Amino acid sequence: MLSSVTAYSFLVNPRAGGAGRGRGRGGGRELAEVIAQILRAGGHAAEVHLSSGVEASAALVAATVARGDVVVSVGGDGTLASLAGLVSRCGGTLGVVPTGRGNDFARMLALPSDAHGLATVLAAGAVRSLDLISCTVGDRPRQLVAGSVYSGVDAIAAEMVERMRWTPRALQYQVAAVRSLASYTPTRVRVSIDGEVLTADAATVVVANSAYYGAGMKIAPDASLTDGLLDVVVIAAGSRGRLIRAMPKVYDGRHVALDEVTVLRGRVIEISGVPSVPMGGDGEPLGRLPGLTDPPARIEVVPGALRVLLPV
Structure with a gap:
């Protein structure tokens, strides 16, 4: 306090x-x-x-x-x-x-x-020290992000939201998510988590410090702001219809039980993939996902980096 x-x-x-x-x-x-x-x-x-x-x-x-x-x-x-x-x-x-x-x-x-x-x-309120995310993509300056970094359909959806003018605000993320899923191209991603490598054809990869993104989607239900770790959610490419029908599960975290979803945890994550897709962090653009032959995007946790006032 x-x-x-x-x-x-x-x-x-x-x-x-x-x-x-x-x-x-x-x-x-x-x-x-x-x-x-x-x-x-x-x-x-x-x-x-x-x-x-x-x-x-x-x-x-x-x-x-x-x-x-x-x-x-x-x-x-x-x-x-x-x-x-x-x-x-x-x-x-x-x-x-x-x-x-x-x-x-x-x-x-x-x-x-x-x-x-x-x-x-x-x-x-009570002062608590919370983790942040450090993200470096290509030759862009290192950025600190609070909630999550993502690459794929969610970053495309975030770009759509920024262009919306007439869609009611409460529906913008849902509408954009459906549109991006309906037209996405799978990305062959390489994800390194503390040196352990996962490759997949993915619709999206989310590196989460916070459980929520996309206006209330509980993308990483077990994520913690104080554990010194990041949750990595890889959603494998599947049929567009199945992914769209599964969207309601994301709002309460039930999607993590789907066969298409892999959840891992670590401190240092590196991501690359083809074809190139947008990357974003907390609703802001972070450039594009590096190719498989380029230096990967480097995302890492910064433990206890920020003092925040919270409810007692």
Whole structure:
């Protein structure tokens, strides 16, 4: 629990969840302002800032942590992951106000959804050290990811979601998942887990720190944020109809019992495959899966990398 820190800097992503007003729209600025007012009424200092880019966010995080204040992520999973990396590097503490499309990391943290509940977590929550994921793809800079890294139909679905304008937000991931499954081409993947190699014709490979992704899909039901391990879920290529019909099982984790699904666990995972497919992490693009003759994507756990405020 925080005892000496009484100030909070809310960093709002104005694009999280789409344009407009309110929770999940307009980046949740209104929700952040309400929570900030509740904190001020309790004797805390609280400021709300709109994100204006990576460099500005990095400078704000560094200044906030240097003062000993809490950085509060206001947005979706992508916003949280980007700030998690910055806060982790600075040695600070992160609070979370979920206002994005999926909010899967917040779901894993069992955060409340109302302003008073979130204000209570920020003011009187427990500080826990959680694992993060380090991901390096090709010559792209190393990135820290909070929830999961994936390659295949789910990354294609995430790209579809970003282009959706008229599909109701609650249905976007489901619609995109069905569309991507209906048209996917299997990828011949090579997955190395702590040196042990698995090859498969796969629809997707997910390296999970958190149990949830894709707006509530329980892709890795036994994943833990504190065990120093990553769960690797390989879904083998199968008939499109069978995979689509199996989708409801993913929401409660029953898919792991299917013959097409292999779940492994490790600390360092390397992935490559052909044909090349998109890769993503927490809803954000990470480039493309390296070919079998290229240096593989390297994904590894960073134990206890991030201090986060959680419900008591």
